[in-house]
Amino acid sequence: MRILIAGSGKVGLELTRLLSAEGHDITLVDRKQSCLQSAIEKYDVMTVEGNAASLDVLNTADVQNADLLIATTGLDEINMLACITARQLNPRIHTIARIRNPEYKDQVYLMKRDFGLSLAVNPELEAATEIARLINYPGFPKQDTFVDGRVEIVEIYLRNDSSLVNRHLYELPNIIKCQVLVCAVLRDGKAVMPSGDFVLKAEDIIFVTASTNNLHQLLKNLGIVTKKAKSVFLAGGSRISYYLAKTLCGEGLTVKIVDRNMQRCEELISLLPKAMVSCGDVSNHDFLEEEYFEQFDTLVSLTGLDELNIVLSIYGRSVGIPQVITKLGRADSLAMLEKLPVGSVVCPKELCANSIVRYVRAMQNEIGSAITVHKIAEGQAEAIEFLVDDTTRHTGEPLKNIRTKDNVLVCCITRGSTVEIPNGNSVFRKGDHIVVVSNGRTVIQKLNDIFEDK
Amino acid sequence: MNYKLIGKILSFILFIEIGLLVPPLLISAVSGDTNVTFSFLKTIALLAAAGGLLYILTRKSTPRMYAKEALVTTGLSWIIMSFFGCLPFVFSGVIPHLADAFFEVASGFTTTGASILSSVEDLPRALLFWHSFSHWIGGMGVLVFLMAILPLSNTGNGYTLRILRAESPGPVVGKLTPKMSSTAQILYLIYFGLTMLDAVLLKCGGLSWFDAFCLAFGTAATGGFGVVNDSFMSYSPYIINVTTVFMFIFSINFSLYYLLLMKQFKAFFKDEEKRLFLIIVGASIALITWNILGMYSSWNEALRHAAFQVATVTSTSGFASADFDQWPAFSKTILLCLMCMGACAGSTGGGFKVSRILLLMRNAKRNIKQYQHPQGVEVIKMNGQRIDEQTIASTNVYLSVYVAIAIASLLVISLDGFSTETNISAVIACLNNIGPGFAAVGPTANYAGYSVLSKIILSFDMLLGRLEILPILVLFVPRTWKKHS
Numbered sequence: 038m039r040i041l042i043a044g045s046g047k048v049g050l051e052l053t054r055l056l057s058a059e060g061h062d063i064t065l066v067d068r069k070q071s072c073l074q075s076a077i078e079k080y081d082v083m084t085v086e087g088n089a090a091s092l093d094v095l096n097t098a099d100v101q102n103a104d105l106l107i108a109t110t111g112l113d114e115i116n117m118l119a120c121i122t123a124r125q126l127n128p129r130i131h132t133i134a135r136i137r138n139p140e141y142k143d144q145v146y147l148m149k150r151d152f153g154l155s156l157a158v159n160p161e162l163e164a165a166t167e168i169a170r171l172i173n174y175p176g177f178p179k180q181d182t183f184v185d186g187r188v189e190i191v192e193i194y195l196r197n198d199s200s201l202v203n204r205h206l207y208e209l210p211n212i213i214k215c216q217v218l219v220c221a222v223l224r225d226g227k228a229v230m231p232s233g234d235f236v237l238k239a240e241d242i243i244f245v246t247a248s249t250n251n252l253h254q255l256l257k258n259l260g261i262v263t264k265k266a267k268s269v270f271l272a273g274g275s276r277i278s279y280y281l282a283k284t285l286c287g288e289g290l291t292v293k294i295v296d297r298n299m300q301r302c303e304e305l306i307s308l309l310p311k312a313m314v315s316c317g318d319v320s321n322h323d324f325l326e327e328e329y330f331e332q333f334d335t336l337v338s339l340t341g342l343d344e345l346n347i348v349l350s351i352y353g354r355s356v357g358i359p360q361v362i363t364k365l366g367r368a369d370s371l372a373m374l375e376k377l378p379v380g381s382v383v384c385p386k387e388l389c390a391n392s393i394v395r396y397v398r399a400m401q402n403e404i405g406s407a408i409t410v411h412k413i414a415e416g417q418a419e420a421i422e423f424l425v426d427d428t429t430r431h432t433g434e435p436l437k438n439i440r441t442k443d444n445v446l447v448c449c450i451t452r453g454s455t456v457e458i459p460n461g462n463s464v465f466r467k468g469d470h471i472v473v474v475s476n477g478r479t480v481i482q483k484l485n486d487i488f489e490d491k
Numbered sequence: 492m493n494y495k496l497i498g499k500i501l502s503f504i505l506f507i508e509i510g511l512l513v514p515p516l517l518i519s520a521v522s523g524d525t526n527v528t529f530s531f532l533k534t535i536a537l538l539a540a541a542g543g544l545l546y547i548l549t550r551k552s553t554p555r556m557y558a559k560e561a562l563v564t565t566g567l568s569w570i571i572m573s574f575f576g577c578l579p580f581v582f583s584g585v586i587p588h589l590a591d592a593f594f595e596v597a598s599g600f601t602t603t604g605a606s607i608l609s610s611v612e613d614l615p616r617a618l619l620f621w622h623s624f625s626h627w628i629g630g631m632g633v634l635v636f637l638m639a640i641l642p643l644s645n646t647g648n649g650y651t652l653r654i655l656r657a658e659s660p661g662p663v664v665g666k667l668t669p670k671m672s673s674t675a676q677i678l679y680l681i682y683f684g685l686t687m688l689d690a691v692l693l694k695c696g697g698l699s700w701f702d703a704f705c706l707a708f709g710t711a712a713t714g715g716f717g718v719v720n721d722s723f724m725s726y727s728p729y730i731i732n733v734t735t736v737f738m739f740i741f742s743i744n745f746s747l748y749y750l751l752l753m754k755q756f757k758a759f760f761k762d763e764e765k766r767l768f769l770i771i772v773g774a775s776i777a778l779i780t781w782n783i784l785g786m787y788s789s790w791n792e793a794l795r796h797a798a799f800q801v802a803t804v805t806s807t808s809g810f811a812s813a814d815f816d817q818w819p820a821f822s823k824t825i826l827l828c829l830m831c832m833g834a835c836a837g838s839t840g841g842g843f844k845v846s847r848i849l850l851l852m853r854n855a856k857r858n859i860k861q862y863q864h865p866q867g868v869e870v871i872k873m874n875g876q877r878i879d880e881q882t883i884a885s886t887n888v889y890l891s892v893y894v895a896i897a898i899a900s901l902l903v904i905s906l907d908g909f910s911t912e913t914n915i916s917a918v919i920a921c922l923n924n925i926g927p928g929f930a931a932v933g934p935t936a937n938y939a940g941y942s943v944l945s946k947i948i949l950s951f952d953m954l955l956g957r958l959e960i961l962p963i964l965v966l967f968v969p970r971t972w973k974k975h976s
């Protein structure tokens with residue numbers, strides 16, 4: 038597809054990286070020549086210098102022949118104007134705008150209806166949703182969602198005393214008492230695609246596919262105590278804090294927001310009457326003690342400084358806060374943090390880029406490409422969601438009669454609102470969403486790639 | 492430095508060269524010249540062995556390429572291409588000495604057209620074809636070809652742009668389409684289409700298909716190797732005129748032809764570099780015609796030769812329809828200036844490039860204005876787009892390095908005892924990829940008289956000129972090969 042990306046900020050560049058790797062024709066528009074220069078040397082793209090909302094620049098970028106415009110400049114207004122202008126020039130174009138100002142949040146549906154916006158993304162809101170989910174299901178260090186949040190693949194670490202140790206996988210449903218499927222096991226740093234007679238051992242990390250509704254039951258029956266957090270400490274009063282505090286206060290949790298800017302604190306307390314808001318510097322140890330920092334169940338480090346967030350999270354761990362979540366503005370340092378005790382890491386830029394990439398994949402759905410792709414098991418395996426369509430082979434045949442490639446596992450079939458963890462007698466039909474897991478060695482680009490026969 | 496990736500790309504280059512040697516091999520097989528056939532087969536075997544070994548050693552490379560790797564890859568690939576390309580001449584005994592053969596083939600790949608052969612007519616047909624075909628390969632660049640056919644660039648990686656920049660001439664190199672592979676394909680399609688057109692038109696002028704293609708290769712790449720000893724002097728006015736037109740066509744930026752194909756006529760006609768090029772060329776033709784009028788029987792004939800010589804020199808081809816060494820000094824001086832100027836950026840022509848001259852002129856104008864009015868602010872624009880200061884600074888640097896290399900080469904080759912005119916024109920003709928110069932290296936003479944050292948120096952001048960200095964120069968900077976630099 039021909040895609041215009043306006044704005045080469047954090048999200049713009051991440052999208053450029055992801056989408057150009059998928060083989061799309063990308064044209065990047067930005068006002069700063071220097072940003073474009075570094076982008077064109079890194080990625081296989083074309084660049085246009087200028088304001089993306091201007092008619093001239095859009096024409097130079099060949100908007101007439103583009104299929105999609107993604108506006109992710111720093112200004113919401115420019116993003117909207119760019120999308121409106123692009124639609125005037127090319128009525129067929131899909132438009133995605135990043136709109137992050139909370140004041141516009143409730144009028145997004147208006148913009149979609151009247152301005153023909155295909156999708157509005159709000160990185161801060163998405164980050165807040167993600168963090169809220171981590172707080173609600175604290176048992177999983179990492180979880181990936183599929184089929185609009187109806188299916189999850191969660192990561193569970195087996196301790197010595199776990200009820201699953203030394204059990205065969207086929208015994209699993211009897212222990213957990215709900216439908217789940219172990220789609221990958223990470224043992225001694227190596228990913229294995231297990232079969233039914235695989236025996237679990239202590240210190241394995243297992244990846245479990247389950248319906249979102251079954252998650253609580255899964256945790257309970259596994260004996261993983263899900264003591265739900267009751268109090269949350271939010272360091273930093275950014276937009277994410279606002280969205281997050283609003284959700285958490287609504288669920289009845291104790292929320293304390295700390296920010297160093299008095300004016301911002303006043304804004305927050307007037308918007309969030311149920312929350313506690315304090316003004317002070319979170320890098321100050323005495324101040325933290327005064328705020329009873331170590332007595333909270335959950336710490337979320339959300340300040341604008343990545344370095345401060347990392348230090349604060351490590352400190353939070355060291356004083357014994359059970360759950361720690363770190364927000365990172367830049368994903369560049371992610372690889373350096375892997376071994377540090379910073380808890381779960383949330384990167385708004387990546388979340389936002391991922392949801393846009395999902396939209397792009399959905400646009401291409403006619404040709405049967407993946408809808409959602411998540412890397413699991415330290416990147417050694419891939420979980421991919423597909424839509425079953427007319428071109429899919431073997432529809433209506435029981436799974437036990439279909440030969441799939443080695444190291445490929447169909448681990449979930451979703452039809453309408455029902456989620457089925459498949460067995461040998463399961464079938465898939467047109468319109469179903471199915472999730473398959475493959476180890477990285479087998480390349481799966483279309484659903485038909487999973488079948489052994491040609 | 493990522494040696495493995497460099498090695499892998501070089502192994503691809505070697506494999507491509509095998510493919511390129513197939514047409515001359517077939518020609519030699521058909522003409523039944525077993526000696527030449529074996530020399531091609533030997534070269535192919537060596538290429539396969541070297542390429543295969545290199546590939547096996549480097550197949551597990553990481554796709555990480557930074558600016559330095561791109562420059563080194565480009566520089567090395569042209570040197571090894573020229574080295575393996577000259578082997579058929581050595582094996583067949585046509586040019587027994589390696590330095591001579593390297594000079595001849597480097598001159599082919601860099602589209603220079605300078606020759607040490609006293610008689611091309613005596614060459615076996617297959618080698619004659621390879622001689623001209625090497626021009627065509629070098630004209631657009633073999634790495635650009637590699638990008639067009641290999642999924643190197645489909646990994647979403649931008650490093651290919653660095654290679655395009657290193658291999659394509661001009662101060663500013665951009666893409667035509669978002670994907671590098673499609674940009675490379677478009678460039679090659681334009682190149683291929685225009686070459687075919689030229690060959691067909693030459694065939695209509697009464698040449699054999701073999702001659703028509705060989706000359707079209709030389710014209711398209713702005714190379715300059717002919718198929719007969721006196722270049723174009725014995726051809727009909729029709730062939731001379733067709734070649735004149737095509738030499739001009741091939742010395743204009745190829746992205747302008749893409750604009751034509753995309754029906755963006757306004758942008759095509761407004762291009763400032765092309766306009767300056769046409770003005771300079773028009774004025775030169777007029778002045779030379781007036782200057783040489785007395786030497787020819789008709790006004791018409793003088794114009795035809797003036798136009799052909801101006802075309803051959805600005806496009807840096809190096810054909811000759813008349814022995815311009817016999818022309819008056821004024822005409823020769825104009826030609827010498829045009830030799831240094833060269834063609835437009837993004838064409839197959841060499842030289843300093845018209846767009847660089849345009850930038851330098853505008854920069855000079857700005858500096859003069861700033862002396863008069865120190866507070867004035869000005870930016871330099873080309874085709875309505877601002878040219879950033881980095882580009883202007885590197886254009887200035889390019890000029891100084893270019894002059895420095897010319898002077899250094901001149902000093903070395905002066906040892907051989909030729910006249911100053913010969914030496915100066917030899918360096919200029921090699922560095923700008925033209926071919927023939929004046930006096931002892933004039934259009935009717937050749938470079939055979941120079942010593943081995945001079946031939947190697949001149950061969951590297953050709954490579955430096957074709958790749959615009961940097962990719963070859965970095966190979967000789969010790970820092971390039973240091974681990975952490």
